[in-house]
Amino acid sequence: MTETITLDAPPKNGSLYVKAALGAVPLPFVAGRAPAIPDRAVRLEGLRVDPEHLAAYCRATGLRFGDNLPLTYPFVITFPMVMKLLVQRDFPFAAMGAVHTENLIERTRDISVGEPLDITAHIENLREHPKGLLVDAISEIRVGRELVWRQVTTFLHQQKTSLSGGPKPEPKPEEVPPPPLRTLRADQQTITRYANASGDQNPIHTSALGAKAFGFPRAIAHGMWSAAAILATLEGRIPGAVSYGVKFGKPILLPSTVNVYADRVADGWELALRHPKKGYPHLTATLR
DSSP, X not given: OOEEEEESSOOOHHHHHHHHHHHTSOOTTSOOOOSSOOSXXXXXXXXXXXXXXXXXXXXXXXXXXXXXXXXXXXXXXXHHHHHHHHTSTTSSSOSTTOEEEEEEEEESSOOBTTSOEEEEEEEEEEEXXXXXXXXXXXXXXXXXXXXXXXEEEEEEEEOOOTTTTSOOOOOXXXXXXXXXXXXXXEOHHHHHHHHHHHOOOOHHHHOHHHHHHTTOSSOBOOHHHHHHHGGGGGTTOOOXXXXXEEEEXXXXXXXXXXXXXXXXXXXXXXXXXXXXXXXXXXXXXXXX
């Protein structure tokens, strides 16, 4: 039977990150990680969006502040609930160091700023990958009985698995990218603004020293900052009912200027952020 954790307010990101850090340290007399995902969910009813918080998010991403929530905004209000599940001691791996690899958002209609939101989150589909273990975090938002927003966030925890050790694919040759639609600047000031608005204060985004501790030469941009910022290219052309699938490539090191691409296709848009000289993708996405 599913254990449901019922909240009366979103969890505080600061305490979640402390718990994530502590969870990466083995403790004596504490049972090890479970081999399977616990049958557990988190629920929060009647959440009201804070317009000031929304405005700060829009300033950080370049998205329009208006009467409806931007497509990606619910990520920042559901993510603390996902983190509450990831930081539990009986979860199969430690949350600290997990990498966000893919994201899928499905929205059935525009969501008004004033609507009360009922949020649930759970984690499923533990599976092996050549680089480690993958899981899917499922977040859903309802207004009354109506499902209005659903997200699948895929995390990778890097470790050895039965799929590890196989031949590595040949690296793709670097190519000079075509002229972009526009460029997007990512610097520490912008990313710190997003960290404050989103609550994601992971040190790989806010500190050069913190980033180096996890193997990055410099601080890196949040993946969901880039997933939101690229949508400003299509502002006013995103329908209420929409599916937005994102795959994250190489991280954007700070500071950087990246190329933005948005190509119209029969059923929507193909989007990308690419390195301006080497052409490799930081992000590829489809909007349908």
